Amino acid sequence: MSRKYRTPTISWSSIITMTLLTVLLETLGSSADAACTKYCNSGYTLSGSTCTRTVAASDNCPSGFSPSGGQCVDKDARCSGIISTGPKNGANGGDCCYGTKKTPATTSPGYYSCYPADEGPGGFYCVTSSTRGCYASHDPPSSCPSGSSADGNDCVRDLTYSCPSGYSIQGTTCTNTYAASTITTSTQCNRASPATDGCQWCSIISACLPDAAQCPASCLVTPQTTCTNIPSACQWCSDIGVCQKDTIGCFSSCLVATADSSICDASASCKYCGAIGVCQPNAGLCYTTCLAATAESNVCEGSTACKYCPTPESIGVCQPTNGGVCYATCLVATIEADVCGYSTECKWCPSIGVCQPESGTCWATCTPASDDKLGSGVYDECRLQVVPNTQLLHGADTRLPHAVHNGCAGRARDLPSSVDIFFLPHVGERLEVRGVA
Template sequence: MTLLSVLLLGKTADAACTKYCDSGDTLSGSTCTSTVTASDNCPSGFSPSGGQCVDADARCSGLISTEFSNPGECCYGTKKSSVSTPSGPSCFPEHGGPGGFYCSTSSTSGCFSSTRTPSSCPSGSTADGNDCVRGLTYTCPSGYTRSGTTCTDTYAASTITTSTQCNRASPATDGCKWCSGVSACLPDAASCPASCLVMPQTTCTNIPSTCQWCSAIGVCQKDSIGCFASCLIATADSSVCDASTSCKYCTAIGVCQPNAGICYPTCLAATTESNVCDGSTACKYCLTPGSIGVCQPNGGVCYASCLAATVEANVCEGSTSCKYCSTSGSIGVCQPDDGTCYSSCLAASVESTVCGGSVSCQWCATSASIGVCQPKAGTCWATCPPATEDPLGSAVCSPSQSCKWCPGAAGGVGGIGVCQVNTGTCWTSCLSATTDPSYADVCGYSTECKWCP
């Protein structure tokens, strides 16, 4: 017989070994019955005998003579044997008798020292042969009810809460044993549960113990621990989570999830449920604002901006506020969701920080260059005119912060084709460029002119 089969009892009955009575009393459900024999009582002067009260002295203490001499008299006192004479038994000394009065019945005879007329029985008693008799009266202890010669009393059974109560009162606790693992008294035939966690709801609920049923997550827990309000809170004790009927433990990130919940394989995957991330033992949630809204391992970085997260493309892509602009179609940078994924480094010149933070580009700052976003392999030109010779030509000059592109025309007539400072002049002929403050560079790097020293 299993523990479950022994203890699956209806709500109207108490489970076996949950109640106890005083020693010797019987238990039925939650009621104890004490049974004792009623006391037999006789009035003063009467004694119990043969199921009735007898007063031998009330009527005649000896015998009542019914034959021969002294018929109807009560003969009592010392009895001696009579002597035989030709005329019959005699007590007279002259016949050799002992003296006294001769009295006899059909079964006995003798010489008695005294006689008197038998008295009547006291009121309430009746004559029974030579005795006065009356009925026995039966009494029970206070609180007991009498039925015939039996007295019974019922009282509420006590709940078993200690090991001494589990086997202290036969027969109510016969067949019971104390299970220390759950501090409960259970039938001998049942196996002792190793802990509260393995007890089913019926046992946990019906058996007094140090356990309690926690309906929020469907598990039997120790009273001293208390009940976890949710699976997520039960993360604090994986054994409770595993034993629960409503929850499951997800070892990958160390979190207790409802049975219908997702066991995320990584912290990053748990970004979709920030509370699960935060409740796990292996992860932390990087909130927005302040970070980028992503679930990171406890040892991971909570990046302050999308750009900072460029070093971890998967973290950028997995966040709730960023997107990754990959190198296959962009410049390899983490941008906010509403940011631009630039198709080239030059296009990113409008955002120097984005350019500088990307994996494909470098920012050529105005302090030492012309303020343009170049590929990592590109040249950061110190001034505008040399940038005319960049492989990308005018495409580098035009988006720079310091320069402008002056288009060229055949023979330099109408334009000399050079990268000029923003404040410089776009000369319409090679000759006129001779007057430029940086004439040698402007003329020398021009696509239409040459400098003649």
Template structure:
């Protein structure tokens, strides 16, 4: 199975203190850093505290005593510190205190100027010490395009293409377990090793993942973008490694050419004459149009069939040639449209070059001089196997 690493985005609603409005709204923007817009205006006289809306000192401008002689009263006005005495504190001047009413709570104590009954809280609010409080329900809203799930806003959208190493592991959790494969410039699952090159990249990866590779369907191989796709196996001869890796081709080492799997791997250039296009792209051969034959790169491209008589590969070269044929009696190569001579006397007028090399043809002990005898400038050795070379003077003896 193949897994595509992609992007997702989400926004976790940040924890905010309660806002004392009818509908607290938490605003935020897209990742990577959610940004809070200015908060809503706080309701008049209220402030958030501990998840509640608090109207501070709404019942009493001082403290409401919870112990001592003034329990339940609102002690207010000028406050002075009481005098410590054995077993407690005192506001009496006779004890060294500042005078006033001694009022105490669990967190404060003092000598106050005045006292009175605490005020009542408005409807919908409850007393809490000197304050009036009311509970508030946090309500969350999401920006346009997002949907709310619990305290998280989600947005589903088309994943963006990962094209750089910095993107490959940035969008957690979508890219968790991904790795950047520099050889092919792709973000791939980390469960498998990175491909060492485009050539060994699987088709699904090469086709579906953004990288520096491309799938070349013509020859069934993943190639570098910079190279481009070879249009056929023969064209892939330019890179034997691509040919070897291709699912549709095979590399024929003998003549250095890339052939389709169903094609023939010729063992010699002469054999490749059957497919001139194969010969033409081969790294070891060349196609000689003049006589229609595939020669090794170091072989000669003869202008006509006659000089091909002495090619090192003849008579095979002559026989394989599209335009030539081999004449076995006198051992020479000629065009397929011409007849083969079997005696020198008939060969001389038509092929003086051939006759000039043979010099004399031996037949039944009689020497027949070839007419138009001349020096052979295309044949390095004027000897044809199987022929009796002689001179008339020797035979006359």
């Protein structure tokens, strides 16, 4: 029988699973928001990875001055009354007129006098654009202190501003910034406004995500952007393209991921082959039987349903873990033609129905095969019976850990000297043994 490799089948359940997963990944990935990766203290806003708070700067004026109209004012510091704007002679122009104010006498239209001779009240006549009067005293206005300037009766100077400790000032605004903290707990996710407004805690993956996003049901369905950029109980495993739990670690290859079929199914780079229970790269073959997996011994060995029978102990073939036999030689594999055909060391000789080593001869008939040595040659066209350590003769202790034939006539060599075995025409499962010493 020639060696055959069957075309692997595709698991439709895996395709459906991956399709749904892809849709979910795209939905979640598009809603990922960096705002929910960091948190700030209450009252601070989050910008990127920085927490910021602004307050109005405090107004500050030196002693004697008070804030007014955007400047510091020392009211009436120069003059407690009025500063006359009239002519120097007659109206004490430029002087500060203060004390008791009385109404001057009108001597004629537009003319006023404080002199008693003009029936005035006495005092010093002073005038401004809005008032006039007779004042008890007058002197030059007082000078303004250093750093300030005169403004009518007042002394004025610029306001100074101050901020709370830790704040920087710009104009009339105080700003405090600090590096935002990474969200790792549910308390932090819902801790402060406005930095974490619109965020929700997803307990299954221990991550803080925007309210608009659906919480992933597991790490496996968490999108790469979320798995990579948002602190969580998951990690992105680039070797096989899947998001796994931190506690599991990352599988280094699809074959290693056979240990967890769900991880294999969720992987972007792998697919699970259910027939023999193995995780293969997307470009790899899904073998439908263990025998077909002989083509890749590592796949056979890594599967859950198969085992590899290596050379030189066996014949280089993949067999089922349960019930499959690792034959020691090609000859003893004769009872399973398929196993012989898939083996890397053997070939099936259909002419007389025997499994031979690749270098062996496929005899056309039984006659020349009769002189071939047992265990290393060719046998008859009748079916080979494997009788390991089985009593062959009634009442005798002779045991042969070799293959025994029922079929063609002829003598088999290299047997114990006390036994001659003749292969007679097929008589069921019985062996004719003669010449026992």
